[in-house]
Amino acid sequence: QILVLDGAVTAERPADLARAESFADDLLAPLRAKAAPIMDTWHTGPPTDLLQTHMDPPDPLPYAGNHILLRDLGSAGVEKFLHSAGPGSGPPLMIAELRQLGGAFATPPRAGGALDRTTAHYAHIAIGIVIPPQTPESVGENLARVATALAPWDTGFTIPSVVENHSAPQRTFDDATGVSVDAVRRRVDPHGMFRQDIDPIHDRAAPLLSQVNELGTTPVNGG
Numbered sequence: 001q002i003l004v005l006d007g008a009v010t011a012e013r014p015a016d017l018a019r020a021e022s023f024a025d026d027l028l029a030p031l032r033a034k035a036a037p038i039m040d041t042w043h044t045g046p047p048t049d050l051l052q053t054h055m056d057p058p059d060p061l062p063y064a065g066n067h068i069l070l071r072d073l074g075s076a077g078v079e080k081f082l083h084s085a086g087p088g089s090g091p092p093l094m095i096a097e098l099r100q101l102g103g104a105f106a107t108p109p110r111a112g113g114a115l116d117r118t119t120a121h122y123a124h125i126a127i128g129i130v131i132p133p134q135t136p137e138s139v140g141e142n143l144a145r146v147a148t149a150l151a152p153w154d155t156g157f158t159i160p161s162v163v164e165n166h167s168a169p170q171r172t173f174d175d176a177t178g179v180s181v182d183a184v185r186r187r188v189d190p191h192g193m194f195r196q197d198i199d200p201i202h203d204r205a206a207p208l209l210s211q212v213n214e215l216g217t218t219p220v221n222g223g
Contacts, residue, residue, distance in 0.1 A: 001087055002038060005031065006053050017044065063094070064136060065127040065164035066143040069120035070098075070153045077153050084149035085126070091134070093142050099123040114180035115173050120155050125162055 009027075011020035021044060028042060043049075073081065083089060085096035101120050108116040126146050128139030147154075158170040173181060185192075 001092055006055075008050055008053060062130040063127050064130055064139045064143065065125065066147055067126075067158055067162045067164060068124045068147060068150060069101075069118065069155045069157045069159065070122040070124055070150060071155055072121040073098075073153055077150070080149045080152075081124075081146070084146045090145060091138060091142055093126050093128045093139075093146070095125065095127040096146055097123075097125040099125065114177055114184060118157070118159070120157065123159060123162065124150055127164075 009020045009024040011017040024042065032040070041055075070077070081096075081098065085093065099122060101118060101122060106117050106119055124146075126143050128134060128142050130136055130139055156171055158172060160170070160172050163170045
């Protein structure tokens, strides 16, 4: 098991590049000093390099995944996450992530749309590869183990672009925002061509294991 830290520091203008590089170095130096990295790909590059940041596989793989938006975990939440996904927790998942939110994610832009921010502190994303000896059932059990550990911090909401299973419980926005989103949908997609992609499911009672089993053998791009 390894720990992966990835991200980006942006420079809006060429004159800001040196400051951005210095900021990144200040953040990364203590981590690099703590342990020698197995791989260190941090570098200055154009915006197109962001597509490679997460090192997603270029070819389709069969996998099952789960996604939850979380409140501030604190030390207790971090300990629960590590206990459920770290060494000794059981069969390992390919990826068990905490993506930091806040900042610009929580700040509505001046010209924002119906869904212009999230107040969650972290996005949890987990993925298990369904390749023998792993089965859809065993991967589902591993995903459920981590989701159960993080349940006390679950906001009940998700980000639609990282929901892995259309039948999984997902709620992208509150009811008031949903009215605005439906008005946009009726105007730009009157025939519902794209509705099934991000249509939120409000019933969160379905068991996680049965949800991921529906996805388990579907070849899709990783990430």
